[in-house]
Amino acid sequence: MAQNVNSYTINGTNIIIKVSDYVRIRSNDPKPYTLVARVELLGIEHxxxxxxxxxxPEETEQGRKSFHGIKEVFLSNHYDVQSIHTIQGKYVVYSLENYMNLKRVGVDDYFFRFEYNYVKKCHVDVFVVVYCECEMPYNPDLFIVQCDGCKCRYILSKYHQ
Known part of the structure; x- marks a missing residue:
């Protein structure tokens, strides 16, 4: 991409997209679904x-698990070049900790705690906080959870009070 710029205004809106913003990408699929991406470079010339x-989670080989939150996404090593005209708006992607500290989760708020290797079709080994004897990660959307594996119960009180 020649002549990189720092920002772009979506046509017909006052939404300014900058490098490092999280964006909603228009899908080519007839059935609309969420496409979340982070802008790494903007090239206006082309x-x-x-x-x-x-x-x-459901877009990966492993699929959605019981501990995945409704608004959970995985950071991937999949880079792509898209037309700036496919950018429809902004999202905010938080770390799990910052997401749990939100007073109210908005429609455009997401979180991530896992990385996904697009080439190998697997999760990258990362440290994930667990609150269970069998080391199952927790689902931040649930107030009280009983692990299906060890029947351990735990409460995520800070997030839901």
């Missing part, structure tokens, strides 16, 4: 953006 994809 009207292209280099983006880094975030995956929904």
């Amino acid at each position: 009207q292209m953006a280099l983006i880094r994809w975030y995956y929904l």
Whole structure:
């Protein structure tokens, strides 16, 4: 991409997209679904953006698990070049800790705690906080959880009070 710029205004809106923003990408699929990406570079000359994809749990080989939150996405090593005209708006992607500290979760708020290797189709080994004897990660959307594995019960009180 020649002549990189720091920002781009979505046509017909006052939404300014900058490098490092999390964005909503228009899908080509007839059934609309969430496409979350991070803008890495903006090239206005060719009207292209280099983006880094975030995956929904159900888009991975492992699929959605009981501990995945409704608004959970996985940071991937999948980079792509998209037309800037496919950018429809902004999202905010938080770390799990910052997400849990939100007073109210908005429609455009997401969180991540896992990384996904797009090439190997697996999660990257990362440290994840667990609150269970069998080391199952917790689902931040649930107030009281009983682990299906060890029947351990724990409460996520700070998030839901």
